[in-house]
Amino acid sequence: MTLKGYLQILDQTKPFYVNLTGYGEPLLNQEILEMIKESKKRGIYVNMSSNFTLLSQSEAVKLAQTGIDLVKLSLDAAKAETYRKIRGADLFELVVKHASNFSEIAHRIGRPAFQMVYTLQRDNLPEIEGIVRLAKTINVDYLFVKPLLVGNLSSNEGLLIGNLERDTASKHLRQASRLSKELKVNTNLSSLVSHVSTEWDRHVTGKYNSSSTCTLPFYSCYISSEGGIRICCNADSAEYDLGNVYDDGFQNVWNGEEYRSLRVKFRERIRPYNICDSCDIPSSFSARPDGLITKAVWSIIKSL
Ligand code: SF4
Numbered sequence: 001m002t003l004k005g006y007l008q009i010l011d012q013t014k015p016f017y018v019n020l021t022g023y024g025e026p027l028l029n030q031e032i033l034e035m036i037k038e039s040k041k042r043g044i045y046v047n048m049s050s051n052f053t054l055l056s057q058s059e060a061v062k063l064a065q066t067g068i069d070l071v072k073l074s075l076d077a078a079k080a081e082t083y084r085k086i087r088g089a090d091l092f093e094l095v096v097k098h099a100s101n102f103s104e105i106a107h108r109i110g111r112p113a114f115q116m117v118y119t120l121q122r123d124n125l126p127e128i129e130g131i132v133r134l135a136k137t138i139n140v141d142y143l144f145v146k147p148l149l150v151g152n153l154s155s156n157e158g159l160l161i162g163n164l165e166r167d168t169a170s171k172h173l174r175q176a177s178r179l180s181k182e183l184k185v186n187t188n189l190s191s192l193v194s195h196v197s198t199e200w201d202r203h204v205t206g207k208y209n210s211s212s213t214c215t216l217p218f219y220s221c222y223i224s225s226e227g228g229i230r231i232c233c234n235a236d237s238a239e240y241d242l243g244n245v246y247d248d249g250f251q252n253v254w255n256g257e258e259y260r261s262l263r264v265k266f267r268e269r270i271r272p273y274n275i276c277d278s279c280d281i282p283s284s285f286s287a288r289p290d291g292l293i294t295k296a297v298w299s300i301i302k303s304l
Pocket of ligand 1: 214215216217231232233234235271273275276279
């Protein structure tokens, strides 16, 4: 996406909140810092995830100075060996070094908030206590642990669960949660511990057994680098495009027939896409600060 295209999107959507994360590393975009600065000039809250491979000391200073509000380090290993296995590259030490530098800069200048996001899967679950320790060492403000979400669960079951037992998974999470309390690491681990059964069943059955409904389509959308407007970031291909921000105009698509009929389904607690079946986003929101927004939006939707 170009800066010019991004500014067109801002002008059309006038957002309060932008997450500059899609399917890829945002720091590969040569104009990303300008995009953040332009967003901040407009008073928008900006959040971005990165794998931190490109965030050298000088780039970290530039990123922190853009005024960005929240930066998330996407990391899924506490050991170099596991990192190599999952990511296919020998960059663990470099990422930890970049993250430590960035944390020091962010705490020194007082912004942005710095979060670590750990995506749980079979290969990294046993080292979850290690990630709590690493979060403490790097001094992140928050450690968010989320089970891997993949659309086609049946073909990825080995990756997700492999030969793990539910009790083993539960034990690791409980130990990590206890450790986070001892080390005073802010995290959602205790919430995850209390939902182990639900999460486990989701991976085994491919369905998320939760009564929570999704409110995202009422106040949020995902726009791809080509301008495709989609219901959320889990809609991972152009087949989910409801229109194009450049060709059709945001307002036309947002208020169009197709979007409106999808919202009606969500209001009636029908999940319209297959990707919604195993999605934990509606539930995970209750464990996050934006859970308050979800509750408020749902009470408005119900009253319509
Ligand atoms: S339930 Fe999940 S996949 Fe479906 S629209 Fe909501 S966030 Fe997207």
